[in-house]
Amino acid sequence: MQKIEKNCALQNEKIIELAGYKKEDFSVCLGCKICASVCTVNDLSINTNPQELLSSLFLGNTIEKDNPLVRYCTNCYRCTSACPWKIRIPEVVRALREDLGIESQFEKAFKGAISIWGRVYEPYVFLMSATFMLKEGYMQYMPKWLEYISFHLPHKTKRR
Amino acid sequence: MNILIVGGGISGISAAKVALKGNHNVTILECAAEPGGLMEKIANCRVGFKTFFDEIRHDPKLTVIKGGKIIGVEKRDGMFEVKLESGNSIYADRVIVATGLSPFDPKEIKGKRIITSLEYDALIDQRNEELPAQFGKVAFVLCIGSRSKEYPLCSSVCCSYTIREIKWTLQRAKPEITVFYNDLRFFGQEFYMEKAFRDAGVTFVRANSRYFEEDEKGVSVRYFTGGELKEERFDYVVLSIGLRPNPQLVPLSKLFGFSLNGFGFVKEEAPLRTDVEGVYVSGGALEPMSIKDAILTGFGAGMIAIRNGDFPSEAIRNDERFYREPEPEITTPDGNFSSCLFYLGTEDTGARMFYEFVSAKFIAMARDLKKAGKIVYVLTKNMVTPSYGELVYEDARREGIVFIHLEEGEIVTFDGDQARITGLKREFVLNAGKVIRFDDYAYLFKEKEFLSLYRSEPQLRWSPTKWGRKRYHVGFIRHPRAERWETREILGALGEILLDMEEERVLPEVNEERCSGCGSCKDACPHDAIEMEIREKQIALFGPQVMSNVPIARVKEDACVGCGLCASTCPSDVIHFNSV
Numbered sequence: 001m002q003k004i005e006k007n008c009a010l011q012n013e014k015i016i017e018l019a020g021y022k023k024e025d026f027s028v029c030l031g032c033k034i035c036a037s038v039c040t041v042n043d044l045s046i047n048t049n050p051q052e053l054l055s056s057l058f059l060g061n062t063i064e065k066d067n068p069l070v071r072y073c074t075n076c077y078r079c080t081s082a083c084p085w086k087i088r089i090p091e092v093v094r095a096l097r098e099d100l101g102i103e104s105q106f107e108k109a110f111k112g113a114i115s116i117w118g119r120v121y122e123p124y125v126f127l128m129s130a131t132f133m134l135k136e137g138y139m140q141y142m143p144k145w146l147e148y149i150s151f152h153l154p155h156k157t158k159r160r
Numbered sequence: 161m162n163i164l165i166v167g168g169g170i171s172g173i174s175a176a177k178v179a180l181k182g183n184h185n186v187t188i189l190e191c192a193a194e195p196g197g198l199m200e201k202i203a204n205c206r207v208g209f210k211t212f213f214d215e216i217r218h219d220p221k222l223t224v225i226k227g228g229k230i231i232g233v234e235k236r237d238g239m240f241e242v243k244l245e246s247g248n249s250i251y252a253d254r255v256i257v258a259t260g261l262s263p264f265d266p267k268e269i270k271g272k273r274i275i276t277s278l279e280y281d282a283l284i285d286q287r288n289e290e291l292p293a294q295f296g297k298v299a300f301v302l303c304i305g306s307r308s309k310e311y312p313l314c315s316s317v318c319c320s321y322t323i324r325e326i327k328w329t330l331q332r333a334k335p336e337i338t339v340f341y342n343d344l345r346f347f348g349q350e351f352y353m354e355k356a357f358r359d360a361g362v363t364f365v366r367a368n369s370r371y372f373e374e375d376e377k378g379v380s381v382r383y384f385t386g387g388e389l390k391e392e393r394f395d396y397v398v399l400s401i402g403l404r405p406n407p408q409l410v411p412l413s414k415l416f417g418f419s420l421n422g423f424g425f426v427k428e429e430a431p432l433r434t435d436v437e438g439v440y441v442s443g444g445a446l447e448p449m450s451i452k453d454a455i456l457t458g459f460g461a462g463m464i465a466i467r468n469g470d471f472p473s474e475a476i477r478n479d480e481r482f483y484r485e486p487e488p489e490i491t492t493p494d495g496n497f498s499s500c501l502f503y504l505g506t507e508d509t510g511a512r513m514f515y516e517f518v519s520a521k522f523i524a525m526a527r528d529l530k531k532a533g534k535i536v537y538v539l540t541k542n543m544v545t546p547s548y549g550e551l552v553y554e555d556a557r558r559e560g561i562v563f564i565h566l567e568e569g570e571i572v573t574f575d576g577d578q579a580r581i582t583g584l585k586r587e588f589v590l591n592a593g594k595v596i597r598f599d600d601y602a603y604l605f606k607e608k609e610f611l612s613l614y615r616s617e618p619q620l621r622w623s624p625t626k627w628g629r630k631r632y633h634v635g636f637i638r639h640p641r642a643e644r645w646e647t648r649e650i651l652g653a654l655g656e657i658l659l660d661m662e663e664e665r666v667l668p669e670v671n672e673e674r675c676s677g678c679g680s681c682k683d684a685c686p687h688d689a690i691e692m693e694i695r696e697k698q699i700a701l702f703g704p705q706v707m708s709n710v711p712i713a714r715v716k717e718d719a720c721v722g723c724g725l726c727a728s729t730c731p732s733d734v735i736h737f738n739s740v
């Protein structure tokens with residue numbers, strides 16, 4: 001049973017700032033819990049609801065180190081992709097981790113890989129595999145990749 | 161006059177009816193092979209459309225052009241020349257745009273068993289003798305393609321048509337049904353249907369999903385409720401798709417020169433008018449709306465197109481046949497509190513019919529209080545802000561009002577200024593200096609059920625505002641949409657009144673020679689349809705012939721409903737129904 005009592009609204013606003021967004025980018029959440037239906041952490045059978053994380057932030061509750069998202073979020077952006085408002089939950093999680101001074105398993109591994117290969121690794125892999133990808137028809141997935149990459153670009157918003 | 165109606169859906173046909181009744185020439189231009197629009201694709205609605213259309217189909221003043229495409233428009237001396245691809249031209253004094261809506265296509269999530277509500281309607285259509293063999297469990301998923309960053313409006317009809325689809329499903333088979341929803345935007349009686357279906361075992365889950373895994377035998381759906389992730393198998397998943405503006409409006413707006421709003425619907429310069437003189441608009445070209453409202457605005461656009469100038473005038477607006485319920489007073493509280501909590505939920509089914517009204521009021525109050533610097537929580541069981549109303553709800557969320565979405569089965573108990581929310585896996589307490597609950601206002605709606613009935617009652621569908629021959633409902637019940645709906649409703653009602661005359665109206669005739677101008681008939685007429693006109697008349701029968709100005713009764717054709725009260729009142733027996 002989850003009990004919520006503490007109040008640290010101000011600190012939570014700092015977390016949103018830390019994530020590099022405005023409060024409204026998150027408070028526009030509809031509460032539909034689509035994010036929870038697709039969240040990768042739930043594949044590990046841990047009952048996780050990213051919407052609840054947002055809700056806690058706005059209620060001014062403390063989010064603890066052992067929150068399953070803080071611990072296991074893979075930054076996969078599945079939630080963002082499915083979310084009707086394209087809310088970037090993993091970025092809040094990253095800000096929280098920073099605030100709490102922790103790193104996820106995934107990030108540890110990723111940073112480890114970079115420390116061995118350096119960033120050069122990525123274009124190198126791409127170059128090496130380009131001919132192979134062309135030959136095997138992998139280019140058909142290009143639009144999907146671009147779509148994925150487009151998450152990391154600023155969004156156009158259709159407004160009134 | 162020649163009236164051109166672009167679009168042969170239910171709204172266009174409704175406009176045609178009114179214009180034909182007003183004795184004008186009407187051309188309906190339909191781009192598809194047959195008129196019908198979306199109704200043609202909805203199970204069991206097809207018949208209704210056909211019956212409705214059959215009434216005018218053979219009218220000699222009506223021309224229907226099928227498969228027509230407009231390639232050019234020229235306006236000369238107030239007359240439109242509309243050039244078609246076929247090489248022909250249509251000449252029209254007035255144009256009504258009734259091009260309807262475009263159902264959202266969820267191509268990325270669709271599958272063989274993950275189908276849209278349009279496909280589902282075809283599946284359960286009464287024309288099909290048999291339902292699919294495997295039909296034991298069906299899920300409905302609401303808000304597909306609406307209420308999102310990409311398209312922020314609520315489509316207003318998908319909750320309602322889903323409850324209709326459930327009804328038709330249960331009439332034919334008894335599958336287990338689950339509805340995944342964010343909010344249930346029903347109107348009027350639909351709340352009673354919801355209750356009946358809940359009692360009959362339909363499950364409602366206040367959580368949406370995008371996890372659908374389809375295989376040969378069915379679909380697995382994941383959803384998060386009661387603090388945990390659930391996975392369930394269904395035979396079919398029905399996506400309740402939203403209604404978007406018709407993309408055809410873009411070329412049409414360029415051809416005719418009218419503007420569209422930021423979402424792609426026609427910009428309504430004044431009720432049912434575009435910003436181009438002589439071009440009117442109705443139905444789904446305006447905003448997402450139901451069949452009933454498409455008929456209403458069709459009647460209204462037909463009415464306004466056959467009139468001139470500033471219509472409806474102030475006098476018409478104040479006609480006593482238009483019934484407006486006084487709006488219940490709900491005012492923003494003030495006082496020395498720093499936080500306020502709204503509870504938007506009620507267990508009273510009758511009061512639920514006022515969800516739209518209370519939702520709008522609560523949001524407006526919440527925003528006021530937030531602007532005044534208070535902390536504002538809104539606990540919602542349901543939030544009914546259809547169509548453009550969703551934008552206000554969006555603004556409220558952006559402004560930092562904290563909305564807490566209560567799940568099915570979660571209970572709120574109040575202890576003074578404290579609200580305790582008890583769910584399956586969560587329990588928490590919110591403290592607020594001021595608590596405002598739906599039920600605090602429930603008394604305002606006691607014995608007012610009739611107000612909502614006419615928005616959903618099926619038998620009233622063909623006459624959307626009419627309550628009785630002397631009572632047409634306009635205004636309050638659509639709050640806060642009443643502002644843009646009231647004039648539309650008045651216009652629609654005027655169309656209904658005009659059409660009503662068809663069957664029974666015979667005008668009384670005044671024998672002017674013998675009328676003594678006593679005015680008894682004027683007093684007797686309940687519709688203010690008799691005017692005492694001052695005319696020059698020879699008054700002396702013997703002696704010198706003198707001309708003098710005397711009053712004489714005249715029947716106003718527009719207002720008279722042919723009730724006959726004048727004839728029975730006249731002391732000199734000068735008013736008669738000659739044709740009977």
Ligand SMILES: Cc1cc2nc3c(=O)[nH]c(=O)nc-3n(C[C@H](O)[C@H](O)[C@H](O)COP(=O)(O)OP(=O)(O)OC[C@H]3O[C@@H](n4cnc5c(N)ncnc54)[C@H](O)[C@@H]3O)c2cc1C
Nearest residue numbers: 167169170171191197198259260261321443444449450451
């Ligand atoms: C799956 C589904 C279920 C629904 N169920 C219900 C329900 O149960 N109850 C309810 O009240 N509402 C329901 N609706 C909504 C209902 O369909 C609409 O309210 C209604 O059809 C709107 O009528 P309309 O005449 O404005 O538009 P439409 O029905 O869309 O008709 C527009 C017509 O214009 C034509 N047209 C378009 N562009 C042009 C052009 N450029 N030139 C010439 N012609 C053109 C089209 O071919 C079409 O015939 C449902 C909608 C959907 C998608």
Ligand code: SF4
Nearest residue numbers: 039073074076077079
């Ligand atoms: S990014 Fe994190 S929160 Fe989002 S779906 Fe992936 S694991 Fe879940």
Ligand code: SF4
Nearest residue numbers: 029030032033035083
């Ligand atoms: S999917 Fe997006 S809008 Fe829906 S609850 Fe999650 S974060 Fe909020």
Ligand code: SF4
Nearest residue numbers: 303306314315318319
């Ligand atoms: S009517 Fe509104 S709330 Fe209901 S399913 Fe459609 S978009 Fe969603």
Ligand code: SF4
Nearest residue numbers: 685720721723724726
């Ligand atoms: S028939 Fe009725 S409505 Fe018409 S003028 Fe006489 S009293 Fe008035």
